Amino acid sequence: MKAMAITDLKKIYNAQTAALQNINLEVSHGEWVSILGPSGSGKSTLLNIIACLDRPTSGEVRIYDTNLVALNPKELALFRRENIGLVFQQQHLIPYLTALENVMLAQYYHSMVDEDEAVAALKRVGLGHRLNHIPAHLSGGEQQRVCIARALINDPKILLADEPTGNLDRENSGNVYDIFKQLHAEGHHTIVLVTHDEEAAKLGDRTVKIVDGRLSFDRTHSV
Amino acid sequence: MNNRQMFLTIVHKALLGKKMRFAIAVSSIVLVAGLISALLSVSLGIKARFGSEFRRFGANVVLYPKGGERVMNESLTRKLSSGELGRYLYGYVPFLNEQGVVNGKTMPVIGTDFRLARRVNPWWKVSGSYPDEGAGEVLLGIDVAERLGVRVGDRVRLNPNTGSVPASSVECKGCHSVLPENHNRRLEGRLAEVKSNCMSCHQAHSLGGGSSVEMRVSGILSTGGDEDGHILTDLSRAQSLFNKPGAVSQVHASVLTGGELSLEDISRVIESKLGDVQATPVSRIARAEDNLLGKVQLLLTLVTLIVLSTTGLTLASMMTASVMERGREIGLMKAIGATHRAIAILFLAEAASMGLTGGGIGLLLGFLMSQLIGESVFATAIPTPPVVFPLTILSVITLAVLSSVPSIKRAMSIDPATSLRGE
Ligand SMILES: Nc1ncnc2c1ncn2[C@@H]1O[C@H](COP(=O)(O)OP(=O)(O)OP(=O)(O)O)[C@@H](O)[C@H]1O
Ligand SMILES: [Mg+2]
Numbered sequence: 332m333k334a335m336a337i338t339d340l341k342k343i344y345n346a347q348t349a350a351l352q353n354i355n356l357e358v359s360h361g362e363w364v365s366i367l368g369p370s371g372s373g374k375s376t377l378l379n380i381i382a383c384l385d386r387p388t389s390g391e392v393r394i395y396d397t398n399l400v401a402l403n404p405k406e407l408a409l410f411r412r413e414n415i416g417l418v419f420q421q422q423h424l425i426p427y428l429t430a431l432e433n434v435m436l437a438q439y440y441h442s443m444v445d446e447d448e449a450v451a452a453l454k455r456v457g458l459g460h461r462l463n464h465i466p467a468h469l470s471g472g473e474q475q476r477v478c479i480a481r482a483l484i485n486d487p488k489i490l491l492a493d494e495p496t497g498n499l500d501r502e503n504s505g506n507v508y509d510i511f512k513q514l515h516a517e518g519h520h521t522i523v524l525v526t527h528d529e530e531a532a533k534l535g536d537r538t539v540k541i542v543d544g545r546l547s548f549d550r551t552h553s554v
Numbered sequence: 555m556n557n558r559q560m561f562l563t564i565v566h567k568a569l570l571g572k573k574m575r576f577a578i579a580v581s582s583i584v585l586v587a588g589l590i591s592a593l594l595s596v597s598l599g600i601k602a603r604f605g606s607e608f609r610r611f612g613a614n615v616v617l618y619p620k621g622g623e624r625v626m627n628e629s630l631t632r633k634l635s636s637g638e639l640g641r642y643l644y645g646y647v648p649f650l651n652e653q654g655v656v657n658g659k660t661m662p663v664i665g666t667d668f669r670l671a672r673r674v675n676p677w678w679k680v681s682g683s684y685p686d687e688g689a690g691e692v693l694l695g696i697d698v699a700e701r702l703g704v705r706v707g708d709r710v711r712l713n714p715n716t717g718s719v720p721a722s723s724v725e726c727k728g729c730h731s732v733l734p735e736n737h738n739r740r741l742e743g744r745l746a747e748v749k750s751n752c753m754s755c756h757q758a759h760s761l762g763g764g765s766s767v768e769m770r771v772s773g774i775l776s777t778g779g780d781e782d783g784h785i786l787t788d789l790s791r792a793q794s795l796f797n798k799p800g801a802v803s804q805v806h807a808s809v810l811t812g813g814e815l816s817l818e819d820i821s822r823v824i825e826s827k828l829g830d831v832q833a834t835p836v837s838r839i840a841r842a843e844d845n846l847l848g849k850v851q852l853l854l855t856l857v858t859l860i861v862l863s864t865t866g867l868t869l870a871s872m873m874t875a876s877v878m879e880r881g882r883e884i885g886l887m888k889a890i891g892a893t894h895r896a897i898a899i900l901f902l903a904e905a906a907s908m909g910l911t912g913g914g915i916g917l918l919l920g921f922l923m924s925q926l927i928g929e930s931v932f933a934t935a936i937p938t939p940p941v942v943f944p945l946t947i948l949s950v951i952t953l954a955v956l957s958s959v960p961s962i963k964r965a966m967s968i969d970p971a972t973s974l975r976g977e
Contacts, residue, residue: 384971412891423882423886424886426883427568432564436560436887439557440893441891443557444555444557481890
C-alpha cells in the first residue's frame with residue numbers, strides 16, 4: 332500500500348526563496364524514510380507539508396489516497412489529528428502539565444482521554460516511573476520520549492520526526508532511536524525521519540537527500 | 555479522568571502556572587466587582603428600603619382628619635381593610651401623635667398598633683422586642699434612648715402633660731405659676747415624682763403633671779426616620795394616657811400600585827369611602843435623601859465605569875501578552891489536534907475563572923463597602939438584595955470574557971508550524 336505520493340511539489344515562501352522544487356517521492360506503508368540534507372535545504376518545509384502544518388505552492392501530496400491540497404484548513408487539522416504523529420527537535424511539552432497529562436492532552440484533543448492507555452504509552456518509552464513529573468523535572472531525553480509517546484498515543488499511520496535527537500546527547504539519542512527501531516519492526520507506522528546524522532539515517536529502509544530544495548539522491552539501503 | 559476533568563485540569567494548571575499574573579488579573583477584577591456590587595446594593599437596597607422601587611414597602615398615602623381637626627375616629631380605619639379598599643391596600647397603620655414628658659424631656663409620644671406597623675414598615679429594626687399588647691411597655695426611638703441613656707429592660711416615666719409650659723420649666727398645679735428653670739433643673743429626671751413645695755404658693759406635692767406612669771422599655775427602634783426621635787406605645791394605652799379614647803391623628807396606608815388606578819386615584823377612592831379624611835399621596839424618600847442617593851449613585855456609576863474600562867483594557871492587554879508568551883504552547887496544542895474552537899474555549903474558560911474568582915472576592919468587598927456607605931451616608935444598614943450576587947458575578951465574568959476576545963483572536967491566528975520552528 333502506498334502511504335505517500337508526492338508529485339512535482341513546489342514551495343516558494345517569497346520571490347527570493349524557493350524552499351522546495353520538483354520534489355517527487357513515494358513512500359510505502361510501513362517504510363522508514365530518512366531525509367538528509369544541509370541546513371536550509373528544505374527538509375523541515377517538506378515535513379511540515381506532509382504534516383498538514385503547511386501548504387505547497389504547487390504540486391500534489393497524497394497521503395493514503397487523500398489529496399492534501401484539496402483540503403481546507405479545518406480538514407487539514409482533522410486529517411493531521413487522525414493520521415499523523417509529530418516529534419520535533421525541541422521537546423515541545425506543555426510546561427505546567429505532567430508527563431502523563433501531556434500525553435493525555437493529545438487524547439483529549441483527538442477524542443477521549445484514557446489514562447490507562449497513556450500510562451502504557453509512557454511505559455513503552457521507558458517512563459513508567461516518571462508519569463507525574465512536569466517537563467522541567469525530566470531530562471531532555473526523557474522529555475523527548477514523552478513527545479514520542481504523545482505522538483503515538485492516537486495510533487497515527489504516519490510518524491514524522493524532525494531531528495528528534497538534535498538536542499540530545501549520544502546516549503539519549505540511542506534511546507530514542509531504539510524506540511524508532513522497535514516501532515519500525517512492528518510495522519504499523521510509516522516513519523519519516525529528518526536528521527543530520529548519517530548513521531541514524533541508515534537505520535531506515537531508505538535515505539533521501541535534499542540539497543537546495545531538490546532531491547539529490549534517493550537510495551534504498553541494502554540489508 | 556474524563557475529558558471534562560482533563561479540561562478543568564488544563565484551565566486550573568494554566569492559571570496557577572502563572573500565579574503572579576493570575577493574582578494581578580484577579581485583584582483588578584475584585585475591584586470592579588466590589589464597585590459594581592456596592593453600586594447595585596446602594597441603588598437597589600436603598601430604594602427597596604425606602605419603598606420607591608417596591609411600593610408595597612412603606613406607606614405611600616397618609617390619611618389626615620378633614621378640615622383642620624387634630625384627630626379622627628379610629629373606627630374609620632376599619633373600612634380600610636374591608637371591601638373594595640382591601641384590594642388596594644397592602645396594609646395601614648394608625649398613629650396618635652402627642653407630646654409628653656419622658657424622664658423629664660419633652661418629646662413626641664406616639665401610639666400605634668405595632669402589628670400593623672410592622673407590616674407597613676418591614677424595615678423597622680428593633681433590638682429587644684416589640685411591646686406586648688396591654689403590658690404597659692414602650693419602644694424608644696434610638697435617638698431618644700441615647701439621649702436618655704436608657705436601655706432595653708429599663709423603666710421610663712412618661713408624663714402625658716407637658717402643660718402650657720416649655721419643656722424646661724414646670725407649672726405648679728395649685729397656683730398655676732410657672733416655676734423658674736433652675737428650680738426645674740434641680741428636679742429634672744424625677745419631675746413627676748417630686749413632691750417638694752411650690753416656690754410661690756408653698757403647697758406640697760404641687761409640681762408636675764399628675765397622672766404619670768412608669769413603663770418598661772421593651773425595645774429600641776431604629777428606622778432611619780423620624781421615629782428614631784419618638785417614644786412609641788400601644789395605641790389604646792396612648793389613647794387612655796392622653797385621654798383621647800378612639801382617636802387617631804393620622805393613618806399611614808401602603809397602597810398597592812401598578813394596577814389600573816394611580817396612587818392619586820386610589821387616594822380619592824379612600825376619601826370617598828371614608829368620608830371625613832383627607833388622603834395625601836407621599837413619597838417615602840424625602841427629597842434630600844433622593845438627591846443624596848442620586849449623587850452617591852452617580853459617583854459610584856462614574857467610578858465603576860472608569861474602573862470597568864481601565865480594567866477591561868488592562869485585562870485585554872494582559873491576556874494578549876499571555877497568549878503571545880504562550881505562542882508555542884498554543885501552536886503545540888493545534889499541532890496535536892486542538893481546533894480553533896477548542897483553543898477559544900480554553901482561553902474563555904481561563905477568563906471566566908478569573909472573573910468568577912475575582913467576582914467572589916469582590917462581592918465580599920462590595921458588601922462591606924455598601925454597609926459603610928449605608929452607615930456613613932444614610933445612617934442605616936443597607937440590605938443587600940440577593941439579585942446583587944448573580945448580577946455582579948455575571949457582569950465581571952462578562953467583562954473578563956469580553957476582554958479576552960482580542961487575545962483569543964490572536965491565539966486563533968497562531969501558526970503552529972511557525973511557532974514550533976526551532977530557534
Ligand atoms: N516561514 C518561512 N518564511 C520564509 N522563509 C522560510 C520560512 N520557513 C523556511 N524558510 C526558508 O526556507 C528554506 C528551507 O527551510 P527549512 O526550515 O525547510 O530548512 P531545513 O532543511 O529544515 O534546515 P535545518 O536543517 O536548519 O532545519 C530556508 O532558506 C528557510 O530560510
Ligand atoms: Mg529543519
